[in-house]
Amino acid sequence: MNDEVGLGSVGISEENHIFLSNLVQDSEGDITENKPFTSIVEAFRFAFTIGYANNKKKNKKGPGKTIAPRQFIVNDYRDILEEEAREEKTTLGHIVSQYAEAGADILAEKIDSGQLISILFE
């Protein structure tokens, strides 16, 4: 019988946190800015899924910013990440953070190059 993998904390590098925060709507922002998300958790979740879908993981460099565990419930992704966490002998939160870090880079690359986010679906 396998031991249950731990949840761990979720976070992202400061640089990518800023980047993701810029993708979140605010009331005083310029209408022409690219802000498709309503919250940082939403942007973070999307970055995680990009990393996961592309099977790209990256450890954050320098200090990071945590994501509120009550808003991003790591356990929701246990079924898809547990095996991997077990193999790497780490927590689910760590795996999620790695995928989010890599995903944020990919997202930044596409946005910086003027491409639509939906291009990532292809």
Place this chain on the structure above:
Amino acid sequence: MKDIGPFRGTKVIAFEDDGKKNGYAFFGANGRGKTSIYNAMKWCLWGEVKTRVRASRGSKISGRRRPIVGNSDENILMNREAYENDKIQSMSVIILAENDNGEIQITREVVSKTTLPRSDDELREELTVVFGDESTSDKSRAQELIEKFFPRELQQFFFIDGEALEEYTEMMEKDSTLGLKEEIESVLRIPSMTRGIKNLENIRKKTKASIAIAKNNSKNFSQHENDLISKNKELASLNQEITSLDVRIDGIKSKIATIHEQMEENKEMLILFRQMEEYETQLSSAEVQLKRSSEQRVDSFKDKAWKVMIWKRVRAIYDECESQVDAANSVDFQIKNLNIQIKKSEKEIGEMNDICSYCDQKIPDLEKYIQKKKDDIKNNKIRLKKIQEESVLSIDELKMKIGKIIAMKPGRTDEERIGKSEEYWKSDIRKVKNLKEKIEKLQGKITSESKDLMGELGKDLGIKEANLRKLQIDKENLSSKCPSIINEIKKLELKLGNNKPDSSSEFNMDMIIGKLIVTMKDTMENYREQARSLVEENASEVFMQVTNAPATFAGIKLDKEFRAQILLKSGRIATAPSSGMKSMMTISIIDALRRVSTLNAPIFFDTPGRSLDEPHKIAQLNYFWRLDHDSQFLIFAHSGEYKIDTTINEFGDRIVSAWELTFPGDHKKCLKCNSENIMHSKKQNRANCLECEYNWDTSEENTIITEIKI
């Protein structure tokens, strides 16, 4: 006269006047035509004969017009033989007369329009009058000339009916409610004055009506005049307001023109400015569109974009889980199957005898068969163990896992929707950025001073154009009211016309007529009183001449209503005069009225002695037939009233002419030779003169007029 009453054919009667005597007499029994001569005169003069006026139960019953033709039961004027036998019925009377006014000839004739006229409507009447130099057949003019010669209203004082005398007397009595006022007033010409007053009153009534209309018109005129003034004021006020608006409109137009001029001076800048205004308008619209597409994009991302993304990889896990479920189901089936086989084999070994359970044949080698079954059980258990060891997750565990994974599955159209929302957003953001760039470029060309100037001019222009529009609408509203007011003014002007109603002439006329009526009424009252006094005086004079007791009586007293009483010498009133006395009173009044009327015409007295006793009869003739009496006096007497011989003997010196009226059957002498040798045949209704052999029909009722020798 021709064919009137009992007079068949043409009869001529001459009332010659020798200037000395004035008496004329007709004698005849009943029905011999005395009254017919009297009626012929009246008919010729006035075209009608009426039955007597009668007093009945306190009412005066006016005479009824007698027909000229008609049924046998009617008392017609035309000679009945002529009416019944002549082919063309006719009746005529000619009067030739003379008085102070001149000579007159009156010819009145009726001729039938049909074979047998049933009523007077079927007769044609012709009237010809020659009076002085004038001759006319125009009926109304001819009648006018006759009336001038002999007024109709005076007829009862010249055509006196003895039969009616008693009724006249009754009417004249003091206590009578009827009186003879009307008749007496007619002699006094009062009816004509009354008619004159009535005519004036009618004219006054019309004048008053005209005044009322004029007043009303004047009132309406004033009302219309006030309305017109009011409307003109209203129109003037409107025009003033419109003029004021025009001034303001012109001022604003002038200012707008100045602004345009200023803008024209900065024409190039104006183009850029207009261009920028256009871009700004487009940008505003594009920004609205971008905001909308941004919101749609955010909405499409929310809870969907991460699922689309994660599903790219999770889908494989999901599919794997599904495969594992299928595999687990298969293993489950194999396990169950193996367990059944094991149990069956174990049961078979326990219950084994030497008969095969499949073929019911005796088993040749039972031990060998049991060993084989045991081997099958062993092999199946090994296989079962192996399968159970190979399976990782149970079906339930797999289903729970699938349940969690499927929560990450996106909607069927989510990906497409996100893609489109992104495209729209991208397109809109491009538009906005493009417009911003254009505006930025233009802003670089427009100086801030000129921008401010153009902004101010544009703002000012906008305000002024809005003001102009408002004033123009106000002007249109005011102008739209003008036509109806002008129309009303025209209508009022038409109603007013050119002249203001002036009723002053009607007022003057009314005043004059009013005064005239009062004067006439006063005059009439004075005249009536004078006339009453005169009639009373004359009647008293006549009465004293005809009464047989001049020592007892003083005369006649007439009150204001012309009711008469006999006055005694003592000054009192005779309380119970005899009927003869009363008749004489009546005759006196009638003659007095005749005298007062001043009309010089013959007096025709039908049945004059009817209600008189012998002394009064004589007194009556003594009075009327006298040498100094100024009028011809004709009596139409029944032989019972006045005997021919006695009358001729008594009054022969006063009589001009006298006639006897008889039917042929009345004659005892020959009509031709006057012989008394006559033979009458009552059976044959004929009489034969034995002297001259002349014979005649004694049943004929056609009157013979025979002049009596005086």
